[in-house]
Amino acid sequence: MKIAVEGCAHGELETIYECIEALQTRQGINIDLLICCGDFQAVRNVDDLKSMAVPPKYQRMCTFYKYYSGEKRAPILTLFIGGNHEASNYLQELPYGGWVAPNIYYLGRAGIVNFGGLRIGGLSGIFKGRDYLQGLWECPPYSQESMRSVYHVRSLDVFRLSQVKGKVHVMLSHDWPRGITNHGDVESLLKRKPFFREDIESNQLGSVPAATLLHQLKPDYWFAAHLHCQFAAIVQHDNGADTKFLALDKCLPKRKHLQILDIPAMYDGDKCLKYDPEWLMILKKTNHLLTVKNMNCHMPGPGGNEEYIFTPTKEEKESVIKIMENMTIHESAFEKTAPVYNPNIKKGKQSEPIMNPQTIKLCDTLGIDDPVQVVMARTGRIMKEPCGNDLRKDTKETEVPEEPSAPNPIPVPITPIKTTKLSLPAPITPSENEMETNPVKEFTVDNFSTPDNTLNSSDCMTPMSSGEKKTFKRRNISIYNSPDDDLESGMSNSFNVSGSPCKLPHRDNV
Structure with missing residues (x-):
């Protein structure tokens, strides 16, 4: 089975598919699946740009909208997780995963799916200690604060993945597991990214929850992106x-x-x-742990009087198969929930939360709750109905609205629609408490070799025009204790993923 793995997509779907098609033609191969490790940017229209945490100069439509509208179809099944530069309003419609366009599937906040005998798991977002223990309180339209905290990994998602006991073959995260640089050629990395040194030496580079899951799940492969460089390692468990x-x-x-x-x-x-x-039953068994409190929340563990093991039994897994009736995730479930891109509309505004039929059906079938619907219900708001296939009729430019003064302002009342039964508590006042983290146990490895079939985008991409050239200031920063800035650089490394290795050419530092 041949799988293509993409780092940060940043909305460049056309380019990525062109690269894959060029490689298939050149090598005479067929690729079965494309996996993207975050910053996918599933932007449907100009309104979605206003819910994406990027500076205005980077708010570009890119090409995903063509696949959402039906103008184009993804030529290969595409699976992705969320990063820190996403149209978060769209991804929040699908907390447990779903089709964002025909043949393009989002894994959800966390999730596991099966494809051709492989179990593929993923954890969306990036780690920020100050938000890790909080509930899922964010809801469109976002404030400047919630537009960023919405994509921060939460303890509930990690707790659910920690209940998985079956073999996971491939695991995805956007940021790197903390301590992963101990298992690869860190000196080569530092030659290309010298400003990583401070965080590496202080063991602050990477995600603590991802490191925990790495050593618990022990997948055959773990893929990541976020830091905009190539790095390989082998972790011995x-x-x-x-x-x-x-x-x-x-x-x-x-x-x-x-x-x-x-x-x-x-x-x-x-x-x-x-x-x-197994994953569906874990969602069902842990639904009572879902909270929309914007404060630190408790996850059960050993030493308490409450249940903390929710790994499904064989009988429970069989029961969820009967509940679902059909375990195939049919592409026909996809439905447009927001207007498609209209080039006559140059400015947008943040949208209200929209009910997604895929989430409604899954929640009703499993008897679980949609976090956004819980937030909306507890604040007296009603979610919008999906727009269907309608286009926006107006062609005049809309005004850019002022940023909301609170995370969840109450909008003008909208038409009620049928919702599922909810039983979760209301959100309460934020807490300033932050989680304390512990260093990750270090491991060493004696050898690792070179990745083969790594595609340099210059092989099939048209260089950016001078007007699109980006410059980046290098500075010594602590990546996981500062704003979520993009960092640019490149490096060549070595890693053996599929047999005979081939050395990759080095390139100059940016």
Whole structure:
């Protein structure tokens, strides 16, 4: 089974698909699946740009809207997780995953799916200690604060993934697991990214929750992005298993952003995306832990009087299969919920939360809650109905609204629609408490080798025009204790993912 892995997509879907098609033609291969490690930017229209945490100069439509509108169809099944530069209002419609366009599937805040004998898991967002223990309180339209905290990883998502006991073959995260640089060629990394040194030496580079899951799940492969450079490592676990880690760059000319893997999967003859029964039952069994409080919340653990193990039994997994009736995730479930891009509209405004039929159906079937619907219900607001296939009729430019003064301002009343039954508590006042983190146990590895089939985007991309050239200021920063700035650089590394390695050419520092 051949899988393409993309680092940060940043909305450049056309370019990524062109790269894959060029590689297939050149090497005479067929790629079964494309995986994207965040910053996917599923922007449907100009309103979605206003819910994406990027400076105004980077608010570009890019090309996802063509696949959402139906102008184009993704030529390969595409699976992605969220990063820190996303149209968060759209992704919040699908907290448990769903189709964002035909043949393009979002894994949700956290999730596991099956494809051709592979179990593929993912954790969306990035780690920020100050928000990690909070509930899922954010809701469009966002304030400047909530527009960023909405994509911060929460303890509930990590707790749910920690309940998984079945073998996970491929795991995705946007940021790197903390301590991963101990398992690869860190000196080569520092030659390309010297401003990483302070965070690496103080063990502050990367995500603590991702590191915890890495050592709990022990997947065969772990892919990440976020730091805009290529880095490879092999993590040896205490049970003798190895995890091959690879971080990739962003989709730009002359950057190592795309990797082709030949994975020896136990292919079951069915190249369809399917729900994972263990994961669905974990969602069902932990629904009572969902909270929309904007304060630090409690997750159960050993030493208390409450249940803290929710790993499903064989009988429970069989029962969820009966509940679902069909475990195949049918693309026909996709439905446009917001207007498609209208080039005559140059300015947008943040939209109100929209009911997504995919989330409604999954929640009703499993008996679980949609976090945004809970927030809306507790604040006396009603979610909008999906727009269907209608286009925006107006052609005049709309005014850019002022930023809301509170995370969840009450809008003008809108038409009520049917909602599912809710039983969760109302949100309460924010807390200033932040979580304390512990260093991750260090591991060492004696050898690792070179990635093959890493595609340099200059092989199939048209260089950016002079007007699109970006400059970046290098500075010594603590990445995970500062605003979520993009960092640019590139490096060449080595990693063996599918047999015979081939050395990658080095490039000058940016």
